[in-house]
Amino acid sequence: MSEFVVASDLAIEYRTPRGAVRALDGADLRVAAGASMGLVGESGSGKTTLGMAMGRLLPSNARRVAGSLSVGSQSLFDLDDDGVASLRRRQLGFVFQNPMSALNPTARIGKQIGWALERKANQREIHERLQQVGLRDVPRVAHAYPHELSGGMAQRVVIAMAIARRPRLLVADEPTASLDASVRGQILELIKSLQREIGATLILLSHELSMVARTCDVVGVMYGGRVVEAGPASIVFNAPLHPYTQALLKAAPGAERPGERLTAIPGMPPVLIAASVGCSFAARCHLADETCRRTRPEVRHLPDRQVACHHIEAASPRGGAGALDPS
Amino acid sequence: MDAGRNSILSQCSKAMRADPLMAIAAGVLALLLCVGVLGPLLPIGDPTAIGIGPRLAPPSPAFPLGSDELGRSFLPRVVGGILVTFQVAATAVLLTGALGAVIGLIAAYYRGRVDTIVARLADALFAFPAIILGLMTASILGPGDLSVIVVIVAATLPLFIRVVRSVALSIASREFVTAAEVAGASPVRIMAMHMLPNLMGALIIQFTYALSLGMLIESGLSFLGLGTQPPYPSLGSLLQLGATYLAIAPWLVFAPGVTLALTILAINLLGDGLRHAIDPLPGRALK
Numbered sequence: 001m002s003e004f005v006v007a008s009d010l011a012i013e014y015r016t017p018r019g020a021v022r023a024l025d026g027a028d029l030r031v032a033a034g035a036s037m038g039l040v041g042e043s044g045s046g047k048t049t050l051g052m053a054m055g056r057l058l059p060s061n062a063r064r065v066a067g068s069l070s071v072g073s074q075s076l077f078d079l080d081d082d083g084v085a086s087l088r089r090r091q092l093g094f095v096f097q098n099p100m101s102a103l104n105p106t107a108r109i110g111k112q113i114g115w116a117l118e119r120k121a122n123q124r125e126i127h128e129r130l131q132q133v134g135l136r137d138v139p140r141v142a143h144a145y146p147h148e149l150s151g152g153m154a155q156r157v158v159i160a161m162a163i164a165r166r167p168r169l170l171v172a173d174e175p176t177a178s179l180d181a182s183v184r185g186q187i188l189e190l191i192k193s194l195q196r197e198i199g200a201t202l203i204l205l206s207h208e209l210s211m212v213a214r215t216c217d218v219v220g221v222m223y224g225g226r227v228v229e230a231g232p233a234s235i236v237f238n239a240p241l242h243p244y245t246q247a248l249l250k251a252a253p254g255a256e257r258p259g260e261r262l263t264a265i266p267g268m269p270p271v272l273i274a275a276s277v278g279c280s281f282a283a284r285c286h287l288a289d290e291t292c293r294r295t296r297p298e299v300r301h302l303p304d305r306q307v308a309c310h311h312i313e314a315a316s317p318r319g320g321a322g323a324l325d326p327s
Numbered sequence: 328m329d330a331g332r333n334s335i336l337s338q339c340s341k342a343m344r345a346d347p348l349m350a351i352a353a354g355v356l357a358l359l360l361c362v363g364v365l366g367p368l369l370p371i372g373d374p375t376a377i378g379i380g381p382r383l384a385p386p387s388p389a390f391p392l393g394s395d396e397l398g399r400s401f402l403p404r405v406v407g408g409i410l411v412t413f414q415v416a417a418t419a420v421l422l423t424g425a426l427g428a429v430i431g432l433i434a435a436y437y438r439g440r441v442d443t444i445v446a447r448l449a450d451a452l453f454a455f456p457a458i459i460l461g462l463m464t465a466s467i468l469g470p471g472d473l474s475v476i477v478v479i480v481a482a483t484l485p486l487f488i489r490v491v492r493s494v495a496l497s498i499a500s501r502e503f504v505t506a507a508e509v510a511g512a513s514p515v516r517i518m519a520m521h522m523l524p525n526l527m528g529a530l531i532i533q534f535t536y537a538l539s540l541g542m543l544i545e546s547g548l549s550f551l552g553l554g555t556q557p558p559y560p561s562l563g564s565l566l567q568l569g570a571t572y573l574a575i576a577p578w579l580v581f582a583p584g585v586t587l588a589l590t591i592l593a594i595n596l597l598g599d600g601l602r603h604a605i606d607p608l609p610g611r612a613l614k
Contacts, residue, residue, distance in 0.1 A: 057505055060438055089511030102502040106524035115520070116510050161506065 004033035004169060004201045005054060010067035011225070011275065012049055012058065022272035023049040025225030025280065026067065028299045028306065031218065033168075036195060036202040038212030038233065040248070041222030042269050047205045050222070051171045054203065055092045056084050071169055089118075093167035093200070095191065097174040099154035103146035109157055110142030116161035133160040134190055152183035159190060166198045173205045188215050209252045213237055221245045224270050224280025231305025241305070241312045243285045279310065287311045342604035349600025356593040359586065363409035372400050374407035375558040383576040392582045395568060405582045408560040409590070415472050415555070416541030419479035424534055426480070427487025428526075432518045434488070435495030445488065453485035457544050458551075465553040475554045479544050483537040490533045494526040528605040535598030539591040546587055562587045 012024040024046045031037045039047045052058050053069055056076055069076045072091055079087060096102040104112055113126045123142070130138045133156040146154055155175060162170060172191055176184040192215055195202040206212050212219055213233055220230035221244065229242040240246045250263040267284040270276070279297050282288040289310075297308045343350040366374070371391075378398030386393045392401035434445035461478045468474040498504065499522065507517050542562075548554035549563025550570075557564070562583045569580030 055509055057508070085511050088509045092509055094506060094509050096502040096506065098502065102506050104503045104507075104521050104525070106527075107520070115507070115512070158506070161510070165510070 002033050003030045004035075005029065005031040005069075005071055005203065007050065007053075007069045007227075008067055010050070010053070010069050011065040012046075012053060012062055013065055014059070015061045015063060019273055022065070022274060023062070023225055024053070024067075025272055025275055026296075027222070027225060027227050028308075029220055029227050029230065030306075031201055031203065033201055034199055035218050036192065036204065036216045037218040037220060037230075038204045038206060038216035039220045039222055039227075040206055040209055040212050042207060044269050044271065045222040046225040047222045048173055049225075051173050051203055051205045054169065054171055055088055055094060057094070089165065091168045093162035093165070093170045095155070095159055095162045095170070095172040095175045098178045099151060099158045100146060100178075102158045103154060105146050107145075108142065109144055109146065109149070113142070113157070113160060113164065116164040118165050129160045129164060130157070132163075133157070133194070134186075135160075151179050152187065155179060155183075155187055156190065159187075159194065163194050163198060163200075166200075168200055169203065170195055170200045171203045171205070174207070175204070176211070177206075184211070191215070209237070209248065221248065224276060225272055226280065226308060227299075227306070228281065228309065229305065229307045231302075231307075235304050241302075241307045242281075242309045243287050243311070244281045247284075279308075342600060346600045346603060348596055349603075352593040352596035352600065355589060356597060359409055359590055359593070360413065362406055363413060366403065366406035366410060369403075369406070371406065372403045374399075374403040374560050383572060383579075385576070386578055393576065393578050395579065396572065401565075401579065401582060404560040404565060405562075405586060408562040408565050408583060409586060411555050411559055412542050412545050412549075412562045412587070413590070415475055415545045415561075416479060416538055419476040420483060420534060420537045420541045422476070423480045423483045423487055423537060424530060427484055427533075428491050428523065428530060430484075431488045431491025432495050432522055435492045435499050436514060436518055436522070438499075442492070446492065449485040449488040452481060455481070457482040458547065461544070461548045461551070461553055465548070470553040471556055472554070475545050475548050478548065479541040482544055483540055486537060486540075487530075487533055490529050491526060494529045495522055498522050498525050532598055532602045532605060535594050535601060539594040539598070542587070542591055542594075 007027050007029040010024050010027045011022065013020045013022045027046065027050055029050070039050065041047045049058065049062070053076070054071055056079075064077055071087065074083070074087060076084075076087075103109070109130075110123070110126045113129050114121045117125070117129070126142055127138045130141055135141050135153060135156050141149065141153065141157070146157075149157065159175075170191070175191060176187050179187060188211060191202065191204070202216070204212060204216055216233055218231065219233040219236050220227045221236070221242065222228065223244045229236060229240065229245045236245060237249065240249055247263070247265045251265055253262060265284055270280050270283070272280065276296065278293040278295060279285070279288070282292040285292065291310050295310075297310045299306050299308045300312070343353065362369075376399065378394065380390060380394045380398045380400065382394065382396055382398045384390050384394040390400050390402070392405060395401055395404065430445055434442040457478060460481050461474070464474040464477050464481075468477065504517060504521055507521050512520070545554055545561065546563030546566065549561040550567045552564070552567070554563055555561035565583035566580060566587070569576075569583060572579055
């Protein structure tokens, strides 16, 4: 399968009054066309920066330090403004965390759907778009202002706007974080089914492992601005290799037996101000040694996944997994 | 459709009920403007007609507000003055509002160097006292309505730019602006369709304050003889007349003075009321 999104060694920093903060520190990511990839990580792991970079939607104080990022076959950081505008218009759709701030409070829903479509749309087309995202009582919704909708309905509208031009890449940044637990599942289902329907590649940014496990075929785990482990969701979640992925899974509720305690990861995620010298997880990792603190682990491409760790043999949950020769 | 307009109307009436002072202010302002606009139709005489009465006469049934130094009835002149002062100020402030909105939006949307330059220029303009600007403009353009308009624009433009810019900066960082960018909307479209409607509230409030400031500037410059020229009356030039004859005809100063004070007070109260009605965070408003 061809790869639709390729990030290689991407480093991005934000210039702040108190110095630069490195949000991405050499992120490597490959997403196959048509796949659904979940990017998981704590706050500050760089997943939002990576997601927004895919539309070159980073704030003006962000600067690419190194590496490249391409969407489709276009290298994003080599495009001029017109190129970016046309890429966004033709290929990208974004679903944001808070649907209320993703809708213009001063315009009716129908009008905003019309703005999102490629060309002038008539009322019937607008109503079809709203039906497509599972909204009932479509004429009333089309005539309403955003504040008159519930969070779940508003998020459906945002999704309708994101897929209005049949994008080839759909980036959803914590699309259910601000919604009621009862509608989260429905919204995820909707995103997934629409993604399949239009044949788009989906990037789902989330800190909820269970959500990613249910929704995505592929998963990328981010830590300290790098993708530390990525591969098919079933493999990464069932047999995690990177110590961070393992710790994350132990800390996540869902699969524990009755009476079993969840294990929190000690320490805090790092705030990088420059490229990290060693492995950024070393300070919190039970396997860390001098090598981890001195040299950056390179991304190793195994047959079934990629992982960036010096100790994947020792970390292997299955003991000595013989097939996992470092390349 | 009418739902939006209805809701604005109902919001206004709700705000007026909650704030009776604002309702009174709106009523007073409406009354003064009606009198000003309908002035030429009222049976009180032409404000610019040649005087035929006694000079500086005290108020009497024939001259309800007395007569001026040329024997003209003072009442039509005060009524005409309301309209002149309001027209000049409103024209200037509408112009400033449009200009300030465009400049502020551009500064907030593009940020960076454009923003810095606009903000500094606004600060520099703000540092000039309006009277100095007025003397300067009048000596370049000559006294008259045009130079008054220029002065009011120069004096209120920084206020508009600052308010629009600060509100627009926060709107520009909202996600619907990003969503519009993803949808391929042009900067002009984003500013006009997405940002401008969201800062209309702030713009309207600023408009009321700028209007009262504009009327004060107009009256001030006319008082100094730099504004509206004879034979047309303005509240400022009428005040000046009253001040000249204060010792022998003290009643002349009252009508234009009270009218001007009342108008500006009404506009300011209306502005305060609107701010309370529109501002989503009243707790943070300055007391």
